[in-house]
Amino acid sequence: MAIRNIVKEGDEILTKVCRKVEKFDAKLHTLLDDMYETMNMANGIGIAAPQVGILRRVVVIDTGEKKLELVNPEIISQSGEQRENEGCLSCPGEYGITVRPYKVTVKAQDRNGNEFKVSGEALLARALCHEIDHLDGILFKKHTIRMLTEEDLKNMR
Ligand code: NI
Numbered sequence: 001m002a003i004r005n006i007v008k009e010g011d012e013i014l015t016k017v018c019r020k021v022e023k024f025d026a027k028l029h030t031l032l033d034d035m036y037e038t039m040n041m042a043n044g045i046g047i048a049a050p051q052v053g054i055l056r057r058v059v060v061i062d063t064g065e066k067k068l069e070l071v072n073p074e075i076i077s078q079s080g081e082q083r084e085n086e087g088c089l090s091c092p093g094e095y096g097i098t099v100r101p102y103k104v105t106v107k108a109q110d111r112n113g114n115e116f117k118v119s120g121e122a123l124l125a126r127a128l129c130h131e132i133d134h135l136d137g138i139l140f141k142k143h144t145i146r147m148l149t150e151e152d153l154k155n156m157r
Pocket residue numbers: 087088089090130134140
């Protein structure tokens with residue numbers, strides 16, 4: 001396993017649409033392991049492959065309660081709404097209030113190509129939406145109704 005460099009906002013890699021994974025091989029497994037390690041090292045709760053420079057539809061999430069590896073994930077249903085604070089490993093120091101569905105159900109494949117479904121509410125729903133957006137070149141700022149100011153951040157510490 002290895003820590004990979006996290007691509008930052010401004011790099012055009014983060015604006016690209018990623019390709020589907022077709023080979024569930026050792027290279028994919030290494031990518032998933034490296035993404036997990038990179039996310040942990042950066043204290044993130046999710047990371048998408050383009051954030052480590054790989055234009056493939058691969059996401060890793062660890063909310064503390066739930067650890068997920070999602071290959072070729074797709075949101076198949078969503079409901080409700082939440083407005084919460086969100087940030088991104090590719091936009092260090094920046095946070096904003098986003099509008100997201102309260103609950104989503106996602107269809108994906110695991111590292112061996114087996115299909116599964118997962119539903120998430122609240123934080124997990126936000127993480128799923130945020131990371132899947134990365135696969136289509138979309139950053140959380142597209143969904144913000146307000147970015148947090150220095151003052152807001154100070155009050156949160
Ligand atoms: Ni992000």
